[in-house]
Amino acid sequence: MVRRPSASQSLLLGEGYRYFDGGIYAKWPPLFPTLLAALHVVGLEPVAGARFLNAFAFGMIVYVSGRLFLRCTTSVAFALPGVLSIILSAPLVAVSIMVWSEPVFAALAALFTLAMPGFLRTQSRTSLVSISLLAALACLRRYAGVTLIPDCWLYIHEPCVKMGRIQVFNNWSPYLVRDETKVWVGLEYFCTEGDQLWNMSDRDFAEMAIEEMARIGFIDRADVLDSTVIRMPKAYPAYTGTYKSLDRIRDHTDRFENLFLIGQNGMHRYNNADHSMLSAMAAVDNIIHGVRSKDNIWAVNAEEEYHEAASQMPDQE
Numbered sequence: 001m002v003r004r005p006s007a008s009q010s011l012l013l014g015e016g017y018r019y020f021d022g023g024i025y026a027k028w029p030p031l032f033p034t035l036l037a038a039l040h041v042v043g044l045e046p047v048a049g050a051r052f053l054n055a056f057a058f059g060m061i062v063y064v065s066g067r068l069f070l071r072c073t074t075s076v077a078f079a080l081p082g083v084l085s086i087i088l089s090a091p092l093v094a095v096s097i098m099v100w101s102e103p104v105f106a107a108l109a110a111l112f113t114l115a116m117p118g119f120l121r122t123q124s125r126t127s128l129v130s131i132s133l134l135a136a137l138a139c140l141r142r143y144a145g146v147t148l149i150p151d152c153w154l155y156i157h158e159p160c161v162k163m164g165r166i167q168v169f170n171n172w173s174p175y176l177v178r179d180e181t182k183v184w185v186g187l188e189y190f191c192t193e194g195d196q197l198w199n200m201s202d203r204d205f206a207e208m209a210i211e212e213m214a215r216i217g218f219i220d221r222a223d224v225l226d227s228t229v230i231r232m233p234k235a236y237p238a239y240t241g242t243y244k245s246l247d248r249i250r251d252h253t254d255r256f257e258n259l260f261l262i263g264q265n266g267m268h269r270y271n272n273a274d275h276s277m278l279s280a281m282a283a284v285d286n287i288i289h290g291v292r293s294k295d296n297i298w299a300v301n302a303e304e305e306y307h308e309a310a311s312q313m314p315d316q317e
Contacts, residue, residue, distance in 0.1 A: 003028060005046035005099060008036035024180050031140040032101035050099040057103035058096040062086050064110040071117075101141060108138040161212040162197070164190045182225065187213070193233055202229040237268040254294050260286065262297065275301040 006020035011033060017025035025033065032053075039049035065086045069079035086092065095102045112134040119127035153167045167186040169176045177184050187209045191197035200208070206227040214221040246268055253259055260283035261267050263276040271279065279300045286296070 004033045004101065005036060005050065007033035008040060008046045008049075011037040012040055024174060029101075029139075029141050031137060032104060035104070047099055050101075051097065054096045054098070054100070054103045057107040058092070060107040061092070061103065061110055064107070064114050067114055068110070105138055105141045108134055108141060112138060156216070158216050161216060162189060163187050163209065163212055166213075166218070185213075185219075190236075198231060205229045234265060237264055237270055239270075243268070250298065257292050260294065260297065267298070269301065271301055 003019055003025065007017050007025040007028075007030075009020075010016060010018035010025070017030055017033065019025055032050075035053055036046045036049045039052065040046060044052060062083060066079060066083045069082040070076070073079050073082075092103070092106070112131055115127065115131050115134060119131050151168070152171045153165055155165050156163050165188040167188070169184040169186060170180075174180055189197055189205075189209075197205070206229055210219075210221050210224050210227065213219045250261075253261055262279040262283050264271050267279065279297050282297045282300060285291070286294070
């Protein structure tokens with residue numbers, strides 16, 4: 001894994017958390033590259049530093065596991081097999097000799113587990129600070145990156161808002177955003193041409209979207225710099241009405257040798273982006289090789305379970 005060593009090198013150069021290609025180290029937690037940079041200051045280059053960290057973490061996992069086994073069994077004879085199982089764990093040994101950060105997280109989690117009973121027993125400030133620090137470091141290692149979310153999109157199920165999905169375009173590619181210090185967020189609202197959402201003015205729609213994002217705690221509305229409203233008619237095919245007669249339309253259009261229907265709207269099929277591109281590639285292959293049949297195009301994604309059979313469709317007009 002080169003992203004963590006490259007981020008540590010970038011820190012040492014005073015350029016912040018960045019990948020080797022200059023992109024912002026946004027999707028991954030910052031603790032491990034920070035520790036690698038600190039070890040580099042004392043003479044260990046990133047790869048050697050990662051191995052040192054993981055060897056230390058491995059030893060800590062074995063030690064803490066032994067303490068936990070003794071606490072649970074109160075017998076060295078019963079605790080020893082448990083410790084041996086940790087030492088001989090092939091997955092743990094494998095990640096401990098690589099430039100991976102999982103051993104550090106496992107060591108922090110084990111230390112937290114060991115320290116928690118002491119806090120529950122004494123409820124002292126020292127114990128509280130200790131377990132809080134361990135939890136914070138574990139979070140910085142495993143969960144807390146420097147981005148809104150690590151995903152490209154997120155479906156929203158909160159009943160108090162109308163938005164259906166959030167996209168973070170920075171996560172698709174950093175090259176989609178001109179200023180890498182800003183976050184480009186897209187909100188999707190599912191509606192129908194002519195309904196209340198569709199007819200809302202751009203200003204009111206943007207204000208509603210910003211308010212909903214703030215309501216679910218996703219943003220601080222004061223941080224919003226700009227907004228744009230785009231209405232996309234017929235964005236998704238509906239499997240209702242006369243959908244059961246789609247084969248008749250296909251039979252008619254397939255007669256035109258130079259007409260190739262592709263993608264969601266062309267095929268009236270709920271394709272993902274990759275399936276839409278595959279249908280386009282199949283059409284190009286047919287054109288190049290003079291293939292007149294469109295069967296290979298219609299075969300793309302035809303086996304997916306969410307395509308409802310025409311016989312199951314209601315008789316709606």
